Amino acid sequence: MKKHNLCYAQSGGVTAVINTSAAAVIAAAKTTPAVHRVYAAQNGILGVLNEELIETWHESGKSLRQLEQTPGGAFGSCRVKLPDPNDDLVPYARLMDVFAAHDIRYFLYNGGNDSADTAMKLSAAARTLNYPLVVVGVPKTIDNDLAATDTCPGFPSAAKYVAVSIAETMLDVASMSATSTKVFVLEVMGRHAGWLAAAAGMAVPVGGGALMILPPEVPWRRAHFVATLHRRVKKYGYAAVVVSEGLCDSKGNFLSADGTDQFAHHQLGGVAPIIADVAKHAGYKCHWGVADYMQRAARHIASAVDAKQAVAVGEVAVQLAVQGKNAYTPVIRRLSDSPYRWRVEATSLKKVANRERRNSLALANVVLICS
Amino acid sequence: MKKHNLCYAQSGGVTAVINTSAAAVIAAAKTTPAVHRVYAAQNGILGVLNEELIETWHESGKSLRQLEQTPGGAFGSCRVKLPDPNDDLVPYARLMDVFAAHDIRYFLYNGGNDSADTAMKLSAAARTLNYPLVVVGVPKTIDNDLAATDTCPGFPSAAKYVAVSIAETMLDVASMSATSTKVFVLEVMGRHAGWLAAAAGMAVPVGGGALMILPPEVPWRRAHFVATLHRRVKKYGYAAVVVSEGLCDSKGNFLSADGTDQFAHHQLGGVAPIIADVAKHAGYKCHWGVADYMQRAARHIASAVDAKQAVAVGEVAVQLAVQGKNAYTPVIRRLSDSPYRWRVEATSLKKVANRERRNSLALANVVLICS
Numbered sequence: 001m002k003k004h005n006l007c008y009a010q011s012g013g014v015t016a017v018i019n020t021s022a023a024a025v026i027a028a029a030k031t032t033p034a035v036h037r038v039y040a041a042q043n044g045i046l047g048v049l050n051e052e053l054i055e056t057w058h059e060s061g062k063s064l065r066q067l068e069q070t071p072g073g074a075f076g077s078c079r080v081k082l083p084d085p086n087d088d089l090v091p092y093a094r095l096m097d098v099f100a101a102h103d104i105r106y107f108l109y110n111g112g113n114d115s116a117d118t119a120m121k122l123s124a125a126a127r128t129l130n131y132p133l134v135v136v137g138v139p140k141t142i143d144n145d146l147a148a149t150d151t152c153p154g155f156p157s158a159a160k161y162v163a164v165s166i167a168e169t170m171l172d173v174a175s176m177s178a179t180s181t182k183v184f185v186l187e188v189m190g191r192h193a194g195w196l197a198a199a200a201g202m203a204v205p206v207g208g209g210a211l212m213i214l215p216p217e218v219p220w221r222r223a224h225f226v227a228t229l230h231r232r233v234k235k236y237g238y239a240a241v242v243v244s245e246g247l248c249d250s251k252g253n254f255l256s257a258d259g260t261d262q263f264a265h266h267q268l269g270g271v272a273p274i275i276a277d278v279a280k281h282a283g284y285k286c287h288w289g290v291a292d293y294m295q296r297a298a299r300h301i302a303s304a305v306d307a308k309q310a311v312a313v314g315e316v317a318v319q320l321a322v323q324g325k326n327a328y329t330p331v332i333r334r335l336s337d338s339p340y341r342w343r344v345e346a347t348s349l350k351k352v353a354n355r356e357r358r359n360s361l362a363l364a365n366v367v368l369i370c371s
Numbered sequence: 372m373k374k375h376n377l378c379y380a381q382s383g384g385v386t387a388v389i390n391t392s393a394a395a396v397i398a399a400a401k402t403t404p405a406v407h408r409v410y411a412a413q414n415g416i417l418g419v420l421n422e423e424l425i426e427t428w429h430e431s432g433k434s435l436r437q438l439e440q441t442p443g444g445a446f447g448s449c450r451v452k453l454p455d456p457n458d459d460l461v462p463y464a465r466l467m468d469v470f471a472a473h474d475i476r477y478f479l480y481n482g483g484n485d486s487a488d489t490a491m492k493l494s495a496a497a498r499t500l501n502y503p504l505v506v507v508g509v510p511k512t513i514d515n516d517l518a519a520t521d522t523c524p525g526f527p528s529a530a531k532y533v534a535v536s537i538a539e540t541m542l543d544v545a546s547m548s549a550t551s552t553k554v555f556v557l558e559v560m561g562r563h564a565g566w567l568a569a570a571a572g573m574a575v576p577v578g579g580g581a582l583m584i585l586p587p588e589v590p591w592r593r594a595h596f597v598a599t600l601h602r603r604v605k606k607y608g609y610a611a612v613v614v615s616e617g618l619c620d621s622k623g624n625f626l627s628a629d630g631t632d633q634f635a636h637h638q639l640g641g642v643a644p645i646i647a648d649v650a651k652h653a654g655y656k657c658h659w660g661v662a663d664y665m666q667r668a669a670r671h672i673a674s675a676v677d678a679k680q681a682v683a684v685g686e687v688a689v690q691l692a693v694q695g696k697n698a699y700t701p702v703i704r705r706l707s708d709s710p711y712r713w714r715v716e717a718t719s720l721k722k723v724a725n726r727e728r729r730n731s732l733a734l735a736n737v738v739l740i741c742s
Contacts, residue, residue, distance in 0.1 A: 010546070014546050043549040043550065046549060064529070070542060071542050071544040072539070072544075073546035075546075076545075076546050076547075076549055077546050077551075078551070079551045080550055164671050168668035170443075170662040170666065171441060171442050171443030171668065172385055172442060172668040173443075174447075175385050175443040175448050176384070176385065176447075176448055176449075178417060178449055179449040179450050179451055180450045196439050226560035235469040249430075270644060271642060273644070287663050288661065289661050289664060289665050290657050291657065291665075292540075292555075293543045293660060294536050294665075296543065297542065300539065301671060301672070
């Protein structure tokens with residue numbers, strides 16, 4: 001069997017377990033007969049364009065185990081949008097040149113839905129340019145908004161962070177509420193999908209019904225919010241509010257947004273102080289926190305299931321690559337709820353690219369909590 | 372020996388280990404011959420005024436072990452300022468009546484410097500009113516600004532939270548900085564003392580020199596900050612900024628403050644977005660987080676030393692009470708740096724009340740990091 005090289009790259013926002021997938025890809029590729037050497041591109045697809053390829057085959061088992069437990073993206077990630085290959089093949093020609101120069105026939109792109117789009121463009125361009133490249137996705141996003149997968153590596157750990165943080169802070173606020181703070185607002189990530197905000201619902205057995213969840217799927221109406229807040233404080237002595245950064249008003253405008261990125265996404269953040277101001281005007285002493293990068297970097301409280309799934313998708317991605325499953329990605333399929341059982345399957349990147357899975361399942365609970 | 376009852380109460384901002392002290396007080400008092408029953412006042416001193424006393428002697432060993440590991444203040448805390456007993460003895464007469472009605476001769480107040488002030492007033496009033504009360508403090512504050520103690524229960528856990536959070540987020544930002552976020556700002560608590568901000572320095576072995584610390588002791592000058600930020604980003608590709616909520620400008624005004632509490636303290640919070648705006652104007656994509664109550668409620672990442680010290684001060688406080696050490700408090704005395712060795716000693720509450728220990732020791736390091 002003729003061996004070829006594999007290149008792995010990280011893309012988009014990093015997670016607590018993206019390096020866990022990286023370590024699994026490198027370890028699996030090392031023992032895969034069809035793979036000769038494993039490169040990691042520095043800063044995602046940019047590393048290929050700039051021919052900055054890290055030689056990972058020198059890494060020991062010990063250093064891979066350390067990598068597995070390190071937050072952030074060890075090889076550097078990026079937010080870069082490639083042109084449509086039908087309009088502009090120039091960067092793709094450069095990419096294929098670099099792949100050819102290093103005998104790279106397998107490219108694994110570890111990212112979310114924007115990255116799946118990049119992977120598909122790359123796959124199409126390789127076909128046009130007649131370069132024998134197999135492109136495989138490795139799913140990752142804390143937002144859990146990836147279509148076609150039950151859950152997505154990165155999300156369970158961030159969800160655990162949110163649930164533990166709000167449970168702990170609810171105990172804190174509950175103890176102070178007689179004479180001091182009565183409302184605590186925690187802002188979590190989630191542009192359009194409220195999975196992370198909904199994860200706060202796991203704190204209900206600790207904090208009880210004092211919790212309110214404001215996901216981006218439910219338009220925020222001030223009067224309704226204030227009325228609900230008053231009911232919560234009256235009943236429990238305090239209230240805790242978990243709000244998605246992407247909370248919108250009834251016209252669909254973000255409550256907080258400044259600037260846009262390359263993908264024409266608004267940069268969000270800062271909705272917690274807005275909600276806190278409303279609570280203050282309603283007469284309550286209020287504190288607020290913003291979990292921002294802490295929620296996606298919190299490897300110290302990573303979910304064990306998440307780490308296992310991150311390993312599994314990495315291993316299966318290597319298998320798919322050497323099987324020639326071009327433009328495919330591993331996904332998680334749920335087999336049962338209780339106990340939670342799952343397996344990894346393969347699906348086309350088309351089913352993932354540029355789609356956002358909204359929070360329909362969780363919304364049933366969220367609406368209960370909001371009302 | 373005539374036995375009397377003991378009352379324990381929690382006061383001021385709670386910590387990850389204040390319940391650890393509570394459990395230790397209850398367990399120690401149970402086995403102290405001079406103590407008959409242990410009450411916990413509901414919501415601090417208010418619980419005595421309102422005669423809301425929780426009977427803790429029904430609690431099992433298992434429930435005390437659970438209490439030990441629960442964040443927040445299980446019996447409720449409060450922020451209440453009692454009048455000067457020289458001006459107004461009325462509330463004190465009520466307190467002594469309640470103590471007398473329940474044969475409470477020992478009162479343990481678990482709090483910071485404001486609470487030490489309350490405890491001293493209580494002790495003075497008891498003398499004036501001729502009620503045989505022994506008042507003992509149990510130290511607690513995440514700010515570490517308590518005079519006369521090496522460190523203060525609550526601080527080591529919050530410090531660990533801050534150090535771990537900034538280390539994790541620095542790894543996150545470092546991996547994104549080539550094409551996305553270049554500056555991350557984390558706001559931590561600390562009104563006048565920058566111990567918590569300085570604790571971020573523990574992340575330097577992970578994040579390296581990209582860290583900047585802005586403690587309240589060092590007046591913030593915009594031009595100097597921006598120049599330092601540019602140097603950091605140029606050298607490391609990114610920068611992380613840990614800022615105390617109490618950061619002041621060169622005139623001594625808080626950068627962010629709205630409203631004041633009963634102790635005439637400003638309610639702070641919201642300096643991170645101000646610093647982030649400055650970083651954005653300096654040309655960098657910037658993210659910011661606010662740790663707020665998360666940092667003091669994070670029992671999931673509590674420091675083992677902190678938990679041990681919280682137990683030790685609780686146990687010693689019970690001993691001091693039955694020894695009649697009125698208006699005393701246990702403090703931590705450092706015996707050696709490496710390995711860190713300590714013991715609990717007793718000191719007068721006078722040395723603690725209404726004083727703030729500034730961050731002089733840590734400042735040497737902080738200045739290094741800021742410059």
